[in-house]
Amino acid sequence: MNDKFDEIWAATLGSTLDITKEEAVTSNGLDDKTASMFEGFHNKSDKEVLAALTKD
Amino acid sequence: MPERNNSFREQARGLTRAFFLYLHESCGISLDEDTQINLINTSFVHLGNHIRLHRIYQNNIDGFKVCGFLSYYTAKHIASTTTHGATQDPVKECCRSGVEFLNKLLKLQSSSRYDLNHDDKAYLTSMLYAEAVNNCEIGIGANGLASIFSFVLKVNPKTTESILSKL
Numbered sequence: 001m002n003d004k005f006d007e008i009w010a011a012t013l014g015s016t017l018d019i020t021k022e023e024a025v026t027s028n029g030l031d032d033k034t035a036s037m038f039e040g041f042h043n044k045s046d047k048e049v050l051a052a053l054t055k056d
Numbered sequence: 057m058p059e060r061n062n063s064f065r066e067q068a069r070g071l072t073r074a075f076f077l078y079l080h081e082s083c084g085i086s087l088d089e090d091t092q093i094n095l096i097n098t099s100f101v102h103l104g105n106h107i108r109l110h111r112i113y114q115n116n117i118d119g120f121k122v123c124g125f126l127s128y129y130t131a132k133h134i135a136s137t138t139t140h141g142a143t144q145d146p147v148k149e150c151c152r153s154g155v156e157f158l159n160k161l162l163k164l165q166s167s168s169r170y171d172l173n174h175d176d177k178a179y180l181t182s183m184l185y186a187e188a189v190n191n192c193e194i195g196i197g198a199n200g201l202a203s204i205f206s207f208v209l210k211v212n213p214k215t216t217e218s219i220l221s222k223l
Contacts, residue, residue, distance in 0.1 A: 004093045005072070009065045012100035016107040017061055017114070024113030028121070028206065030067065034164045035116035038070030039063060049074050050081055053160050 067117040072096050075126050078157050083149035085134065095133060099125035099198075106199065119161045120209075124202030127154025131188035151184040152177075158205050165209055172208070180204065 021027060030038070041049050072092075080086045087095070103125045107114070131154065135147045159172050172180075180201065187195030196204075 001089050001093065002069075005069055005096065006065070008093070008097045008100055009068060012097070012104040013068060013107070013117070014061055014065060016104050016112075017064060019107070019111055019113055021113045023111060025111045027113040027115055028118045029114045029116035030119045030161075031165050032116065034119065034161070035063075035067050037164070038074065038117075038119070039066040041070035041073060042066060046077055049070075049077055053074055053078060053157075053164075 064114070064117045067119075068100075068122060071117065071119055071122050072126065075123055075154075075157055078160075079130065079150065079153045082153040082156060083146075085146060085150055085153070087130075091133070095126060095129050098129050102129075102198070118202070118206075119165075120158060120202040120205040121198075123154065123158055123161065124205070125198040127151070127158065127184060127201060128187065128198035130154065131184060135188045147188055148181070148185050151181045151188060154184065155180045155201075158201065162205050162209060170208055 029035070037052060041052075044052070076087060076092055099122070103121055106112075106121070112118075127150075131147055131150045134150045138146045155177050159177060162170050162172065180196065183194070183196035184201060185195070186192070187197050
């Protein structure tokens with residue numbers, strides 16, 4: 001799953017990161033705190049991932 | 057650049073994993089690994105085209121867009137492989153799960169200041185369902201769905217009534 005995901009990433013969204021702020025019409029994305037949370041899911045269990053989604 | 061690429065890739069991996077876990081948790085729909093990979097691929101191809109065409113700079117990965125595309129293509133996949141229109145409609149459940157997941161992203165990013173009410177979520181679910189079962193003229197697809205949540209996060213509603221009715 002991880003290897004296939006990496007291949008898909010490289011061929012699709014990974015190749016869009018060369019768009020610079022100066023040439024863009026708009027910017028978007030997760031805030032840093034939420035981005036960090038999703039980035040850290042690689043060493044979390046399924047239960048921990050689901051719990052993180054529902055925390056208040 | 058490699059660091060940014062690795063960071064964005066892990067954000068996207070975390071989002072897709074959480075999306076499919078929540079789909080199973082919320083409505084019991086479990087998709088095998090090959091199906092998940094195919095849906096991720098389709099979603100990322102279309103999202104990549106969208107980002108390139110509209111020249112979007114990304115501060116971080118856009119969770120609303122990733123999960124808007126996943127919600128739409130997963131619902132279309134379920135619609136093509138199951139019978140829909142029944143009382144326990146798996147396509148409708150899938151659409152509901154997608155909208156709920158997007159709302160969770162909205163809550164996370166707004167520190168729980170924004171939380172769509174039942175009527176707003178039902179309306180979005182109904183429109184996503186229409187799109188997934190080819191009633192496109194009365195539906196909403198991946199881009200529209202993601203945009204709605206992005207715009208809600210950017211506005212500052214002064215009321216706890218329906219947020220969508222104020223847009």
